[in-house]
Amino acid sequence: MATTMRSDALRNRQLILDAARAAFTEHGEDAQMDDIARRAGVGVGTLYRHFRTKEMLVGELIHVKLSDFAEAVRRKFEEESDPWAAFEGGLREQTDVMARDAAHQRMPFAATPEAMQRAEPAVRELREAWGKVIERAKEAGVLRQDFEVDDIRTFMCGLGSMMAADAQGAMPYDWRRQLDLFLDGVRATRH
Amino acid sequence: MATTMRSDALRNRQLILDAARAAFTEHGEDAQMDDIARRAGVGVGTLYRHFRTKEMLVGELIHVKLSDFAEAVRRKFEEESDPWAAFEGGLREQTDVMARDAAHQRMPFAATPEAMQRAEPAVRELREAWGKVIERAKEAGVLRQDFEVDDIRTFMCGLGSMMAADAQGAMPYDWRRQLDLFLDGVRATRH
DNA sequence: AAATATACGGAACCATGGTTCCGTTTGTCA
């Protein structure tokens, strides 16, 4: 896969990834393989040569997405010196992105063990990035002492679903309010 | 539908509803019509005579479920005199039930406008029941003054998804913790 | 420029699961 790859194959792989990202962003887990191929200007056969199955493709995309998130959180940690601002800012940044990305909203459900295997490194990367932000916030006493890294993931899972449910339109779900409540709830108030 | 109905039809309708509840509880939105019919000891044809479409059936079940919830919340309001205990107890009761019911966990996604139309009365009923509990808690000063009835629904949507994601098993999602955080967060601490 | 391995396109395939159809059965009523 790495050493030599025909130039057209390389180009197509990129086209496919771009198309896939667009399709999944728009339609979430039920983006269609045919549609992705069409967007990429490529036949389904080609698509399948690059990714043996839909799950593989999903795994790849999750990997990229989480990797980007990790990068963003690291940057927040470095550029924002105020511990609470880094925490809140990082979270808001991520939720804003998620709000525009159906795939990410529903990631916990698209993420089969198969797919997660591919994305594993990015998961770890992201946990580490958040770990630093959280640690600093706790040390500064602006975040509940019992807050854990995994609380982020779990909360994001819930929030993403609220977004998705809201978008579906059978009933309104005010996820922004829940985010505010959450932030309010986990912020440590020093007395 | 109401006036006269052949006895076997009546009996079957009940069998179907029972079977459907079981199937949806177990498999959530992707319970299968064939399976439901089989469980009810009935042909698919019969199933479809009673409910013109799967969505109709879903609507009916949501209706029943929410109606039960409303009843439970009303009881809490009457039997539990402590305002906070009623609020927390009601919420925990509901989440416990949800934890054992895949259909309910994913309700916001199964609930098409079609289905919601049928369930509408129960939605209102439930909102009213919670309204009383919330009002009393706010008056007693044990709940954030800006808490709203709809916050319950939105939160439950998120929590249900965490449960579902957790059950899927690609990654752990500690929804109990989130429930505790939420309760902690919305509880008003009198100074 | 010919030879060959690689990659491509997209029609066809197949599994899944909701829905329909129609010949048969059963409850009800006179």
Add this chain to the structure above:
DNA sequence: TGACAAACGGAACCATGGTTCCGTATATTT
């Protein structure tokens, strides 16, 4: 108890969407 409307069962139907297959095209190499 016969007649008929109402209800039943379940095989067949159909749409959807992932996946495979194979004849064709193209990059690379000598």
